Amino acid sequence: MDDSLCSKCGNLFTSGPTDVFDVTVAPGTRHYTLLNTNEPPDDSDMAFIHSVISKSSVRLAFLDDKIVKLRETVKKLEDERVSLAVFQTENRRVLSPSRRIPSEVLGEIFSWTLPSIGNALSVDTFNIARSPWLLTHVSSRWRAVSISIPSLWSRIIIDYSEDTEIGPTNYPLNLAKTLVQRAQKLTIHFYGCSETESSRQIQMLEFILQHSSHWEELSLGITSTMLPFVAAFHGQVSSLKRLWIQWEHDLLMLDPTISSIDCFQSAFSLLDFGVRQYIPVPVPVHQLTRYHGDGFLEEQLDVLELASGLVEARINITGHRIPLSDEAVELPSLRRLYVTYAAVLHNLKAPALEGLAVRKRQYEHPDISPVGLFLARSACPLQRLSLTGHHHEETTIQLLQRLPSLTEFVFAIEDPDARHHIDLVMSALIISTAPGSTALAPQLQCIVLESKDVDYELHLAMLQSRRRATQCPLRYAALYTQRAGPDPLTFHGHQKLRREGLDLMVVMGAAAHQEAKHWYYADEICYTKQHPAPSVLV
Known part of the structure; x- marks a missing residue:
């Protein structure tokens, strides 16, 4: 063996397997040359290599071997760490404040997890992973608490108009x-559907009917197939407090002999x-406290x-003919009224009325005299006036001039x-600071406006002037619009009013119209499908 090779291999031939192996090779040695070139080794080099x-x-x-043993040790340590971490988490869970929440409070929280009726109807498929079903799969306590609260399980929402080809979408x-x-x-x-296979609908309707003694609220969409089964409701609805009925659009055409539904x-x-x-x-009309009628005025006056x-x-009102009555129907307890024709008010008297909403249709004559005569006849303590639909600014301003004590005003343009x-x-509505100027509706404390498009800067100027009013400053304002938000300067102006104490909300998006309806009592008694959620600016 070449001595030059041996002299440069360090302890290579004397070290044991547990000693550190020296892999350095000195430059200039034969070994170095062989490692760093393509020169073939001599016979003497072969034995060394x-x-x-x-x-x-x-x-x-x-x-x-040592690495395998170390990996086994690391695996054991990792397994121990995971086990210990789980054990620690379980012990921390014992101290969780949620364990100390009283069952009554936990139940109240659970009630807020229920989807709204509208949202539940807008979901295309039944999903057991939603509340309240989901609550029973979290823990044994959650399951016990949720099952013990009957109100969590009181709603059955079935809409067969949303069935798909792949199967039923309901419970x-x-x-x-x-x-x-x-x-x-x-x-x-x-809600039944004539275009959906009827046997499942009838099966579910028959099952629900078996428990009619427990009905508290019923919203029913009737099809011609359902009519014989609806007749079976007779004498079975003594506990019913709330009822909404709607018909498929072709029901009367399919069976013009239907004159009434007399099972309630x-x-x-x-x-x-x-x-x-x-x-x-x-x-039993005499006991009603809330009524939503859709039809000819004569039939509705009979109810009222x-x-x-x-x-x-x-x-x-269905139809355009509004008969004038010599003697108005008096509703002594009525607090809130919504009419789709102002002329209807010729036939009514409401001495306790606090809120009046009038919807004007596009081609209806812009006559405010029915409103004025109704208010004079009723001598009511009106607080809120809501004008919706296609009202013009001239008649709107005239009404506000006649109602100086009004405290709430809602104006919604369609x-x-x-x-x-x-x-x-x-x-x-801007209150001028000029000497001798008079304010329109000076007592307003609440102004709600709805329009697809709006001048944010003008809206801010109106709010600012009303907030500066010394006698009766504005306290609440809401704006519902589909227009995108204001510029940064106007936005900061709205925010400043909020910091100064004005309760202000700006709602934008396609759902703004639906959100605004409760201000003028136009929400139907039944629950309808919801639009996409609006954006709340402030």
Whole structure:
């Protein structure tokens, strides 16, 4: 063996497998040359290289063995760490404040997890991963608490108009049975569809009917196939407090002999009643506190004459002929009224009325005299006036001039091209600081405006002037619009008013119209599908 090779291999031939293997090779040696060039080794070089490989193999085997043992040790340590971390988390969970939440409070929290009726109807498929079903899969305590609260299980929402080709989208019958077992009173939303296979609809309707003694609320969309089964409701609805009925658009065309649905006379607990596409539905009218009618005025006046206890009424008129009555129907307890024709007010008197909403249709004559005569006849303590639809600024301003004590004003324009109407009304509501100037509706504490398009700067100027009023400053304001938000300067102006104490909300987006309806009592008694959620600016 070449001495130069041996002299440069360090302890290669004397070190054991546990010693550190020296892999350095000194430049200028034969070994270095062979490693860093393509020069072929001599016969004397071959033995040395084989010995280096053999020695390094011993060391590699030793290292591999040690690495395997270390990996086993690391795996044991990692497993121990995971186990200990889980154990620590379990012990921390014992100290969680949620464990100390009283069951009553936990139940209240659970009630807020329920989707709204509108959102539930807008979901295309039934999903057991939603509340309340989801609550039973979190823990044994959550399951016990949720099952013990009947109100969490009181709603059955079934809309067969949303069935798809792949199968039913509503409650499976077995889950509906479970729900009924856990509930005490039932809120039923059942909407049939003539275009959907009827046997499943009838099967579910028959099951629900078996538990009619527990019905508290019923919203029913009737098809011709359902009519014989609806007749079976007779004498079965004594606990019903709230009833909404609507018909498929072609029901009367399919069966023109239908003159009334007379199975709800025994609803002796009924307080809230509404019907769309009017067919007479005899109910204990004298006990109603809330009514939504949709049909000819003559039929609705017949109902109103008997419903002296009404607190809220929505009167939607079918047809354009509004007969004038010599003697107005008096509603002594009525607090809130919504009408779709101002001329309807010729036939009514409401001495306790606090809120009046009038919707003007596009081609209706802009005559405010029915409103003025109605208010004079009623001598009511009106607080809120809501004008919706296609009102013009001239008649709107005239009404506000006649009602100086008004405290709440709602103005909602439906015409997408009539921004100038709402702009002129906002301009008229600006309180001038000029000497001798008079304020329009000086007692207003609440102003709610709705329009697809709006002048944010003018809106801010109107609010600022009203906030500066010394006698009766504005306290609440809301703006509902589809227009994008204001520029940064106007936005900061709105924010400044909020910091100064004004309760202000700006709602934008396609759903703004639906959100604004409650201000003028136009929400239907039934629950309809929801639009996409609006954006709340401030």
